[in-house]
Amino acid sequence: MLKTVIGTFDSRDQAEKAVSALRNNGFYDEISVVASDRTRAGGPQDVTGGSVASGVSTGGVLGGLAGLAMGAGALAIPGIGPIVAAGPIAGILSGAATGGIAGGLIDWGVPAERSRFYEGKVKEGKILASVRSDEGKVNKAAGFLRDNGAKDVEVH
Structure with a gap:
């Protein structure tokens, strides 16, 4: 049975380190990252030193996140931007898109209340990372997220 490990990061560097650690330990296609793109539509520059979104979507200049670039896409989510x-x-x-980030997380089995919580974190400028994997690997994935600075780490 697949489970979802989810957590948030305050900085791009933390997220990159976590993704790199996950990839170096056998997690590949299971990793997802969501971040607001504050550089689009005249928004403020991301305080983490550049937009994680533009870096990922324009070819992956973000080191550890570069491997995710093939599945990257810029989206406009109503209420989030x-x-x-x-x-x-x-x-x-x-x-x-109409259900937003919360709708996507609900589809992965994250309870509605927690899904809205994580959507709010992205609105605040946090970077959301998740790993969807079998039960035997989720605790390991959660450990890599925590070890690299993730907050609000949960398994659903």
Whole structure:
């Protein structure tokens, strides 16, 4: 049975380190990242040193996130604004744009209340990372997220 590990990061560097650690330990296609793209539509520059979204969507100049670039896409989510999603979640969000990030997470089995919580974190400028994997690997994935600075790490 697939489970979802989810957490948030305050900075691009933390998210990159976590994704790199996950990839170096056998997690590949399971990793997803969502971030607001504050550089689009005249928005403020992301305080983490550049837009994670534009870096991922324009070819992956973000080191550890570069491997996710193939699944990256820029989306406009009503009520949130422009975001970028990389990995499996990108397809879910493009199909669930009206449900926003919360709708996509609900589709992955994250309870509605927690899904709205994580959507709010992205609105605040946090970077959301998730790993959707089998039960035997989720605790390992959660550990890599925590070890690299993730907050609000949960398994659903």
